[in-house]
Structure formats: C-alpha cells, structure tokens
Amino acid sequence: MxxxxxxxxxxxxxxxxxxxxxxxxxxxxxxxxxxxxxxxxxxxxxxxxxxxxxxxxxxxxxxxxxxxxxxxxxxxxxxxxxxxxxxxxxxxxxxxxxxxxxxxxxxxxxxxxxxxxxxxxxxxxxxxxxxxxxxxxxxxxxxxxxxxxxxxxxxxxxxxxxxxxxxxxxxxxxxxxxxxxxxxxxxxxxxxxxxxxxxxxxxxxxxxxxxxxxxxxxxxxxxxxxxxxxxxxxxxxxxxxxxxxxxxxxxxxxxxxxxxxxxxxxxxxxxxxxxxxxxxxxxxxxxxxxxxxxxxxxxxxxGLHLMQAPEVASHVLYGVVEPDADADGVREVQLQGTMHFAAAEVALRELERVPQDGEPVVVDLSRVASTNKVGRRMLREGIRRLERDGHEVRVEDPDGLLET
Known part of the structure; x- marks a missing residue:
C-alpha cells in the first residue's frame, strides 16, 4: 500500500x-x-x-x-x-x-x-x-x-x-x-x-x-x-x-x-x-x-493545536482480570498508552481499588508505549504501596519502562 x-x-x-x-x-x-x-x-x-x-x-x-x-x-x-x-x-x-x-x-x-x-x-x-x-x-x-x-x-x-x-x-x-x-x-x-x-x-x-x-x-x-x-x-x-x-x-x-x-x-x-x-x-x-x-x-x-488536550488519560486502563476469572488466583491490572501525570493518576486510582486481601497482583505494562519521569515515579510508588499492603506484585514490563 x-x-x-x-x-x-x-x-x-x-x-x-x-x-x-x-x-x-x-x-x-x-x-x-x-x-x-x-x-x-x-x-x-x-x-x-x-x-x-x-x-x-x-x-x-x-x-x-x-x-x-x-x-x-x-x-x-x-x-x-x-x-x-x-x-x-x-x-x-x-x-x-x-x-x-x-x-x-x-x-x-x-x-x-x-x-x-x-x-x-x-x-x-x-x-x-x-x-x-x-x-x-x-x-x-x-x-x-x-x-x-x-x-x-x-x-x-x-x-x-x-x-x-x-x-x-x-x-x-x-x-x-x-x-x-x-x-x-x-x-x-x-x-x-x-x-x-x-x-x-x-x-x-x-x-x-x-x-x-x-x-x-x-x-x-x-x-x-x-x-x-x-x-x-x-x-x-x-x-x-x-x-x-x-x-x-x-x-x-x-x-x-x-x-x-x-x-x-x-x-x-x-x-x-x-x-x-x-x-x-x-x-x-x-x-x-x-x-x-x-x-x-x-x-x-x-488536530495539532497545542491547547487541544489529547484523550489519553481516560483510556489508560486496558482491562482488569479478577482472580477468579481464570482460576489462577491472580489479579491482573492491564495498562496501555502513554504514562504521564494524568494517565498515571488514573492508573493509581485503579490500583487503589485492589482489595487488601493479600492476593497476588500483576501490573501489566506490555501495552504501555512510553513513560515520563513523573509517570514512572507514580507507578513505582503505587507498586510499592501494594507490596506494603501485603500483595505479591509482579510487573510485566518487557520494554523496561520503569527501569529508565
């Protein structure tokens, strides 16, 4: 083509x-x-x-x-x-x-x-x-x-x-x-x-x-x-x-x-x-x-006007797989798009909804295109707090976005 x-x-x-x-x-x-x-x-x-x-x-x-x-x-x-x-x-x-x-x-x-x-x-x-x-x-x-x-x-x-x-x-x-x-x-x-x-x-x-x-x-x-x-x-x-x-x-x-x-x-x-x-x-x-x-x-x-806000923050969540949905006992929070402040804030609100039940949690970043400094910091803090609440957290980060 x-x-x-x-x-x-x-x-x-x-x-x-x-x-x-x-x-x-x-x-x-x-x-x-x-x-x-x-x-x-x-x-x-x-x-x-x-x-x-x-x-x-x-x-x-x-x-x-x-x-x-x-x-x-x-x-x-x-x-x-x-x-x-x-x-x-x-x-x-x-x-x-x-x-x-x-x-x-x-x-x-x-x-x-x-x-x-x-x-x-x-x-x-x-x-x-x-x-x-x-x-x-x-x-x-x-x-x-x-x-x-x-x-x-x-x-x-x-x-x-x-x-x-x-x-x-x-x-x-x-x-x-x-x-x-x-x-x-x-x-x-x-x-x-x-x-x-x-x-x-x-x-x-x-x-x-x-x-x-x-x-x-x-x-x-x-x-x-x-x-x-x-x-x-x-x-x-x-x-x-x-x-x-x-x-x-x-x-x-x-x-x-x-x-x-x-x-x-x-x-x-x-x-x-x-x-x-x-x-x-x-x-x-x-x-x-x-x-x-x-x-x-x-x-x-x-739509290139600098003041025209992109509709990304509201579409950060790709999906959530509950522990009993596939019988593996693991809750998956799947994110997507670009992680800047507004997007990461939406992601943190989803992590905030995770019950304090001690179940393992997977944070899946495989569909995330990029992160900036603020987005990385916010996601890392969210993961740290999940672990503090007693969850075993596994991060799917094939591109090493949180390591940058």
Whole structure:
C-alpha cells in the first residue's frame, strides 16, 4: 500500500497556493528580491524520522530568522540558562522583528526579534570564542539539527551585509547597555552569516522535529541539545516566534513556530510532528502567506493545536482480570498508552481499588508505549504501596519502562 500522506500534503499545498498574488517578496534585501514568488514546498517529519514532502521540497533557500531558535538553543546549551537570561529576556515584544525592543534594564525582550537574536549570537560557544569560531559553532550546530552539513550562501550574505545598517544600530544600542558580548560589528557580521545558511523544507521539518523530540534528531538519532533547552526554546517560540502576530498565531494555529523573510516557516509540535513550509511572498508581518496557510490547514485537519488536550488519560486502563476469572488466583491490572501525570493518576486510582486481601497482583505494562519521569515515579510508588499492603506484585514490563 502506498501511504496517503504524500497525496494529502500535495492536496494541502495545492489548496493553499490558490491565493492569486497576495503578499510580496522581501525586496529590501537585493538577493531575496529576485526570488521566484511561485516556489512552494511543504514537508513534515514524524518522531521516528519519517519524512514526507510535496512541491518544491528540495529547493534551497536561506534560513534567515528561522535560525534564531536554534542559535538560542545552542547559547542555552553552551552558556546555561542563567547567563543567557542576563542578556536576553523571554517576554513577547508586540513589535515588528526589526524594532528597538528593550526592557528597562537594557535587555532585549526576547531572542526571536533581531535585537535579541544579535545579542544571542554572541552567547553561542565558549565565552572567549573568536567571531569565526562562533560562526562555525552555529553552522555545525544547525547542521546537527538538520542532520546534514549546511552551507552559507555567500551571495545572500554579501547582499544582506550591504543593507545591515539598522541591525548595526541595534547592536550598538545593546552594546551601550552592557548586554552585548564582543564588538557590534562582529555580532552583526556573524548573525548575517547565520541567517544566510541554506536549507530546504525537509531540513526545516527535521530541525523542528528535533526540537519537538527533546533535542534528539529523529534521523541521525544524535542528542543535539538537552531536553530542558528544547522546552525553553519552544516556550519562547510559542509566545514570540511570529513577532507581532504571535498572539493571533497561537490562538488560531497553536503550534510553536518561527518564520524567515526568505519565505520559510517552521512549526514544532512537541512529541508529534515537525513542519517545514516555503513560499517567498510575505504578509505584513514578514511571514510567508502560503506557509501560514499550510500551518493553519494542518492544525485544523490534524488536530495539532497545542491547547487541544489529547484523550489519553481516560483510556489508560486496558482491562482488569479478577482472580477468579481464570482460576489462577491472580489479579491482573492491564495498562496501555502513554504514562504521564494524568494517565498515571488514573492508573493509581485503579490500583487503589485492589482489595487488601493479600492476593497476588500483576501490573501489566506490555501495552504501555512510553513513560515520563513523573509517570514512572507514580507507578513505582503505587507498586510499592501494594507490596506494603501485603500483595505479591509482579510487573510485566518487557520494554523496561520503569527501569529508565
């Protein structure tokens, strides 16, 4: 059987392309002004690394501001949360991507707008890293997120550098506030190279899924950054990633996302899917018109809104076999699904119903797909209390979920 997913993606792409000539390419950067406005690609990556694409899914373009969450992730991994927070905040700005947006102490409001991203760039790598070493750390780090070696588009870099006066002014402003490490010129030059890395929508989908999978690249299986870093990055993306349209985006689409002025859009839904889309025409906020439509459609069709609660907790119990049902004198509590707090709480309530009759109990986890730290702790405590009540407890755990 041929999977229907590629056909579905192609249908989504075709339906979202029917928008006439809405939007405009980023004409303020000469190289981007020459982009073909009809290019349109879509890709998704699943948690096991399966990739699906449609349209211009292998056409390469510069990553631009989609590099911001990944540079932020590297800075957090390299320098720690406390150090990064001394220089860059986490509050939504409500401003356009290139506005002066500082807190009273001179700290940029977040790492997703230019003034914060330039500051974040200087925090990647060791504190004494040279500008060239920092750029290489970002290039290699983003390559690890993508699962292949990324290269800088030198023509776009030169084009952007020739129009970087505003970014230079932002860098000097933060430097004057004592929040920018190193020289403003080096920060802007390195940030411009960071934005000039070439990707396609398949790369974006893998990079997004890596964030959504707690930092493990689903294709290479390499742990790129710690899980806590991804939680921090996704939180800031959810509230700040789409600039002054972030609130509208979060309420309608509900997927942590980031856009770039070359026309790329990246969406990362924790534990489920990574999304990449590309089409050069931009709306008034600097987001790809078609890319936004793709994410809206996928969210609606596939129920991907972050605030849409999955119906898992109420379906944790697969069944209970009473001691006299098969005449073996053993009570079996059979669980299924994913064990997080809500699911484990339902399981504990079922264990609570076990009579204090001293009968042996089997806790069957063979149908449980995964557990998190809280779920494991709760189940272990439930088993301990059954044993304390005088039951002999046998745990069927073929995948070693409680041993992790």
């Amino acid at each position: 041929r999977s229907p997913v590629p056909d579905y993606l192609d249908e989504v792409r075709r339906s979202c392309a029917d928008d006439g000539d809405e939007g405009e390419v980023a004409s303020y950067i000469p190289e981007l002004a020459d982009a073909d406005p009809e290019r349109f690609g879509v890709a998704i990556c699943t948690i096991d690394g399966t990739l699906y694409g449609a349209g211009d899914d292998e056409h390469r373009f510069t990553i631009q501001s989609i590099s911001k969450p990944f540079a932020y992730a590297l800075a957090l991994a390299d320098r720690g949360l406390e150090t990064v927070l001394e220089h860059v905040g986490v509050e939504p700005s409500g401003d356009a991507f290139n506005e002066i947006s500082l807190e009273r102490n001179g700290r940029p409001r977040n790492a997703m707008i230019n003034i914060g991203a330039i500051t974040t760039h200087t925090l990647v790598g060791e504190a004494d890293a040279s500008p060239a070493e920092r750029v290489e750390r970002i290039r290699s780090g983003l390559s690890a997120f993508a699962g292949r070696e990324l290269e800088i588009d030198e023509q776009v870099y030169e084009s952007e550098r020739s129009t970087s006066s505003r970014n230079m002014a932002l860098a000097y402003l933060v430097h004057a506030q004592g929040k920018l490490e190193g020289e403003p010129h080096d920060a802007v030059d390195g940030y411009t190279k960071q934005c000039s890395l070439l990707v396609d929508v398949r790369d974006l989908a893998v990079m997004a899924m890596t964030l959504a999978a707690g930092g493990r690249n689903p294709v290479t299986r390499e742990q790129i950054v710690p899980a806590w870093v991804c939680r921090q990055v996704l939180s800031v993306m959810a509230t700040c990633g789409m600039y002054d349209a972030a609130g509208d985006w979060m309420s309608h689409v509900g997927i942590p996302a980031k856009s770039g002025v070359a026309g790329g859009v990246l969406g990362a839904l924790p534990g489920q899917v990574g999304i990449g889309a590309f089409s050069p025409r931009l709306d008034e906020y600097g987001n790809s018109v078609r890319g936004v439509r793709v994410c809206e459609r996928l969210s609606r069709d596939m």
